[in-house]
Amino acid sequence: MKPYRVLPGPEEFLPPSAASMGIRLPDPDQGHIEGRIVPEEEAMERAARVFLSANVPTIFPGPLVLWSWNEKAAKKATAIQYLYDAIRESVSKRAKPMLIPMADYRPKYPKINPEVEINPNHPNLTIWHNKIDACMFVGVHCHQANLALKIIRGGTDCFTIAMCAQAGHEDANLTFRDATPEKIMNFAGWIKKLKGTV
Amino acid sequence: MTTTALIGTKNKKGQVYTDPNEIFFEAPRDASFLTGSEIIKEAIKRSSCEMSVAYPITPQSEAASLIGELFAEGYVDIYSRGASEFDVMSICAGGSFGGSRCFTTTAGPGTLRAMENFPMWAGSRLPIQVCITCRGINSPLSIQPDTLELYYMLETGCLIWHAETAQDLFDFIMKGFVVAEQPDVHLPIAVACDGFFVTHTKDVVMMTPDDMCLPRYDPYRSPVPCMDMECPPVRMMRDPFVMKNNYISYATHASWQQEVRAAIERSRKHTEVLLDGLIEIENGDAEVLIVSSGTAVSQGRETITLMKDEGFDVGLVKIKTLRPFPTEEIKAATRNAKRIFVPEFNVAGWLAREVKAVVEDNQRVVAGPHVGGGMTMPPEVVMERILRTLKADKEELSHV
Numbered sequence: 163m164k165p166y167r168v169l170p171g172p173e174e175f176l177p178p179s180a181a182s183m184g185i186r187l188p189d190p191d192q193g194h195i196e197g198r199i200v201p202e203e204e205a206m207e208r209a210a211r212v213f214l215s216a217n218v219p220t221i222f223p224g225p226l227v228l229w230s231w232n233e234k235a236a237k238k239a240t241a242i243q244y245l246y247d248a249i250r251e252s253v254s255k256r257a258k259p260m261l262i263p264m265a266d267y268r269p270k271y272p273k274i275n276p277e278v279e280i281n282p283n284h285p286n287l288t289i290w291h292n293k294i295d296a297c298m299f300v301g302v303h304c305h306q307a308n309l310a311l312k313i314i315r316g317g318t319d320c321f322t323i324a325m326c327a328q329a330g331h332e333d334a335n336l337t338f339r340d341a342t343p344e345k346i347m348n349f350a351g352w353i354k355k356l357k358g359t360v
Numbered sequence: 361m362t363t364t365a366l367i368g369t370k371n372k373k374g375q376v377y378t379d380p381n382e383i384f385f386e387a388p389r390d391a392s393f394l395t396g397s398e399i400i401k402e403a404i405k406r407s408s409c410e411m412s413v414a415y416p417i418t419p420q421s422e423a424a425s426l427i428g429e430l431f432a433e434g435y436v437d438i439y440s441r442g443a444s445e446f447d448v449m450s451i452c453a454g455g456s457f458g459g460s461r462c463f464t465t466t467a468g469p470g471t472l473r474a475m476e477n478f479p480m481w482a483g484s485r486l487p488i489q490v491c492i493t494c495r496g497i498n499s500p501l502s503i504q505p506d507t508l509e510l511y512y513m514l515e516t517g518c519l520i521w522h523a524e525t526a527q528d529l530f531d532f533i534m535k536g537f538v539v540a541e542q543p544d545v546h547l548p549i550a551v552a553c554d555g556f557f558v559t560h561t562k563d564v565v566m567m568t569p570d571d572m573c574l575p576r577y578d579p580y581r582s583p584v585p586c587m588d589m590e591c592p593p594v595r596m597m598r599d600p601f602v603m604k605n606n607y608i609s610y611a612t613h614a615s616w617q618q619e620v621r622a623a624i625e626r627s628r629k630h631t632e633v634l635l636d637g638l639i640e641i642e643n644g645d646a647e648v649l650i651v652s653s654g655t656a657v658s659q660g661r662e663t664i665t666l667m668k669d670e671g672f673d674v675g676l677v678k679i680k681t682l683r684p685f686p687t688e689e690i691k692a693a694t695r696n697a698k699r700i701f702v703p704e705f706n707v708a709g710w711l712a713r714e715v716k717a718v719v720e721d722n723q724r725v726v727a728g729p730h731v732g733g734g735m736t737m738p739p740e741v742v743m744e745r746i747l748r749t750l751k752a753d754k755e756e757l758s759h760v
Contacts, residue, residue, distance in 0.1 A: 176614055181622035186629060187544055225585070267585075269612070283612040304543060304583035305485055308619045309612060316611075328581060329544035332622070 168197040168335055170321045177316040179308070180332035187330045188339055195336050202338065209298070209323050209336050210352035214360035216296035216321070219249055220260040222280050226327070227301030228263055234343070235301075241346035242300060248350040252357035260292060264299075267306050282310040286317040298323040299334070300341065308333045325349070363578040371408065373434055375573040380538045383574065384531070384634065389566035396559035399526045400465065400491055401426035402567055403533035404436065408574045410460040411438040413448045418503040419555035420465035420493040427463070445470040449477030449490070456486035457587045459579035461537060464488070467555055468495035468502075471509045475516075481548040482517025482620050485584045487540040487577070488548045490518075491533065493555040494654070494705070496733050504734020505555040507654060510682065511710040517620040519549040519627055520682040521635075522653040526563040528680070529553050535634040537574060543581040545627040547620065552682075554655040554705060556734075583623075624684050631681060638686035639677055641693050646675030648746060649697040651690065651715055653679040656703045662739035667746065674746065679711070687718045699749060700725045703742050707732040 166183035185197040193205025200208075213219040223242055230236045242261075249259045262280050269283040276291035282302070289297070297320055299307045304326065311322050311333035323338075324331035325346060330339035338345060366377045378387070383406070394402065400423040404412070412431070414424035431439035438455065442448035445466055452462040466474060471492055481488055496502030497509050513520055519540060523529040532551045540549040553559065579586035631638060643664065650660035657678045667674040677693045679686060694700050694715075702712035702725060712727030719725060729745045731737045 176611065176618075179618040179622035179625075181625040182618065187626060303585055305546075305619060306584070308583075308622065309615045312615050312618065313611060328583070329542070329626075 166197060168194075168315070168332065170319050170335055171315045172317050172319060173315050175316070177312060179312060185332040187332060188337065190340055193336065193338050194330065194332070197332065205336055205338060206349055206352045207356070209338075209349065210356045211360050212296050212321050212323065212336070213249055213298075213353060214253055214356055216253075216257065218258050218260060218292055218294045218296070219253060220262055220292070220294045220297045221246055221249075222262055222264050222297055222299050222302065224264045224299065224302030224306070225266060226303065228265060237343040238301065238341075238346060241343040241350070245346055245350040245353070248353045252353050260294065262288060262292070264302055264310075267303070280310075282306040285310040285314050289314055289318045289320045294320050296321045296323070298325055299331075300325040300346070301327075304328055304331070307331055363575040367575055371573060375406070375571050377408070377575050378572040380535075380574055383568050383572050384535065387568050387572055389568055391564050392567050393562055393564050394526065395562050396493075396526045396529055396553060397422040397426060399530045399565055400533065401430060402570070403530045404463055405430055405570060406568060406573050407463070407534055407537055408461060408576045409436055409463045410577070411452070411455040411462045412436050413440055413442050413451045413455075413462070413464050415442045415445050415448045415466070415470065417445065417467050417470040419495055419559045420467045420470075420491065423491065423493070423559065424465050427465075445474035446477065449474040449481070452488045452490075453477060453481060453484065453486055456481070456488045457484070459577070459586055459588070461541075461577035462488045463491070465491040465493065467493045468497045468506070468509055472497055472512060475512060478513065478516035478518055478548065478550075483616065485546045485582060485620075485623070486548055487537070487546050489533065489536050489540060490548065490550050492550050492552040493559045494552055495555040502733045503555075505557050505655075506706055506732050506734060507552075507554065507704065508706040508708055508710075508732070510552055511706070511708055513550055514683060514710070517547065517617075517624070518683065519545070519547055519624060521549065521551050521680060522682055523551065523553040523558065524654060524657045524678060526558055527565045529558060530565050530567060532635075534568075534574060537577075539627050539630045539634060541577055541581075542627070542630050543583055545623050545630065546583050547623050547627070552654070557655045628684050631684070635680050637689065638681045638684065639679055639689045639693060641675070641677055643673070643675035644677070644693055645696070646673040647696070647698040648672065648674045648701070648750070649677055649694055649699070650674060650701050650703065650742065651677040651679065651694065652703050653682060653711060654705065656705055656737060659703060659737045659739050659742060663742040663746070666739050666743045670743070670747075672746070682714075685714060685718070690715060690718055691720065694719050694724075697724060699746070699753070701742065701746055701749075702727055703737060704728070704730050705732065705737065706730065
């Protein structure tokens with residue numbers, strides 16, 4: 163049997179968690195691309211290329227960076243805004259970058275407004291509605307991020323990137339770990355560096 | 361201040377918060393001759409445990425009582441008695457939601473009475489540690505060792521480690537906190553030992569210095585929002601999405617369960633380092649292997665010696681972790697064995713089923729011998745089963 167790869171979906175009705183398929187998280191200074199452990203800079207370059215070639219590259223900031231609950235969160239939020247600006251400045255004219263918050267984790271009832279928010283319990287609705295083909299989670303609690311990433315992989319063809327402050331996410335197509343404001347700025351630097359080359 | 365930043369500073373009892381790797385692998389160890397219950401107390405004394413809840417049920421009562429002494433001495437911040445085991449586990453959940461490192465103990469019927477809480481702990485990603493001192497669960501009453509209760513624990517979403525000896529128990533309790541609290545794991549852990557055989561017998565245990573303790577638990581590394589009334593994410597506690605009657609709610613629930621099991625898988629990486637692998641192999645090249653966990657492993661070791669005296673070469677695979685189950689390790693370790701025996705202290709033979717589910721050509725697996733209800737398992741009984749099976753194999757061959 164071929165080793166499992168964490169590819170963009172739609173994968174199946176209820177896709178397996180990548181961890182259960184033998185995908186392991188990267189160590190510090192590493193990332194993973196589709197389940198393959200790589201040096202972090204290689205993941206940076208690939209993620210930048212994915213965003214630059216996407217029609218709707220989108221950042222999903224979560225509560226850990228939406229709320230100014232400590233100094234680091236505020237710095238990360240500033241870095242994310244810088245990244246978003248870098249993406250807007252660097253993508254082609256046909257692309258439509260978005261920044262859609264995941265403000266909380268409660269299921270939206272009776273219905274989510276997919277134009278302005280995303281929710282971990284039905285993230286596919288926001289992806290489908292906005293035709294998002296590449297996205298990055300940042301500041302989302304790990305458990306909720308994994309729920310969302312797996313549901314997205316199950317039902318959409320969106321390429322998912324996780325900028326995780328902890329150990330990373332196997333359920334994303336590409337993950338970074340130990341995210342800091344500096345790492346987010348570094349990613350923005352890659353976007354600017356590769357502008358016009360994709 | 362983060363818990364990492366506390367390393368090198370002292371707690372109110374004068375213990376130095378120390379990097380776990382230094383405690384486990386570099387610090388000098390001294391021999392002590394103690395019961396398993398006393399060992400539980402000593403491990404908790406070094407674990408910066410903030411909260412423990414007790415309820416009496418043999419054979420864990422003594423350990424729970426000794427932790428009360430730690431509270432009186434100031435090593436544990438909060439200590440109370442629950443109204444039942446269900447209550448105990450519920451209080452622990454509250455403590456863990458609130459950011460405390462929680463420890464409790466239970467056994468046999470108490471484990472089953474508390475059962476609803478264990479998948480709740482796991483689904484809520486609470487890294488509580490429960491020490492299960494295994495005993496019989498069914499009527500007629502038995503307070504004696506029997507590991508059937510662990511069968512019920514297997515799919516709760518908890519990490520489950522099974523100690524063979526008091527030394528294991530000491531190490532597993534302290535290391536269990538470290539693995540269970542990793543942000544990519546963050547699950548409850550059941551550290552099990554066989555009641556009386558481990559809890560009420562004395563053994564020599566090499567202990568770490570009691571003036572060193574683990575760094576405190578950092579709830580802000582939790583994969584779910586921690587309950588901090590000063591911090592906005594607390595307003596995002598779990599909503600009962602399954603009540604919202606639509607398809608996606610069910611999908612989320614399924615995905616949630618998968619994520620808990622994924623977290624068990626992630627614990628392998630951390631556990632392999634701290635426990636030096638999920639299994640231990642002794643004389644692994646032998647054609648006959650004993651595969652087991654808990655004190656059945658010790659009986660297996662004795663059996664190896666007896667069998668050697670009879671001219672037979674027998675090896676052993678000790679399973680340290682039941683969840684995560686060491687699937688690939690057992691597959692590899694048993695690949696060349698002609699017969700695999702799984703002795704167990706329960707009549708159901710659940711471990712044999714687990715082993716059969718992962719090894720190739722599982723007709724090689726012999727489920728047993730089994731004892732239950734507090735019976736001992738003399739190595740002669742294991743030897744007799746092995747000899748009888750080998751003789752039958754030989755007779756079958758001679759008829760071909």
